[in-house]
Amino acid sequence: MRVHLVKKLTLLRYANENARFRSIVRYWLKKLQQANWCNTADILHTFGTADIIGNGTDRVVFDLGDQCRLICHYVFGVQEVHLFVCWIGTHSDYDELCRKRMQYFVRAY
Numbered sequence: 001m002r003v004h005l006v007k008k009l010t011l012l013r014y015a016n017e018n019a020r021f022r023s024i025v026r027y028w029l030k031k032l033q034q035a036n037w038c039n040t041a042d043i044l045h046t047f048g049t050a051d052i053i054g055n056g057t058d059r060v061v062f063d064l065g066d067q068c069r070l071i072c073h074y075v076f077g078v079q080e081v082h083l084f085v086c087w088i089g090t091h092s093d094y095d096e097l098c099r100k101r102m103q104y105f106v107r108a109y
Contacts, residue, residue, distance in 0.1 A: 003080065021064060037081045040060075064088075068091065071086045085109050086107050
């Protein structure tokens with residue numbers, strides 16, 4: 001199924017405000033446009049460095065380069081997958097979220 005990214009403008013705004021992530025965000029978006037997902041294994045096939053987060057949260061963490069992380073909530077619908085941007089930040093900010101166990105709940109957007 002095709003993937004519908006919710007809050008795409010938020011992601012683009014972050015990239016525009018953080019020039020070092022601009023090209024990797026654009027690359028990620030291009031790859032996402034071509035994605036065809038039916039289950040979580042397909043997410044991992046498209047983005048090999050992604051991690052599915054546990055605790056029944058239906059969330060995935062994408063690595064955008066070595067220094068940027070993106071947390072999204074996913075919902076497999078009948079005709080498309082909805083991917084909601086929840087949080088984006090540096091790897092060190094993500095590590096801090098994990099120390100506080102907030103990666104399961106954070107909703108910055």
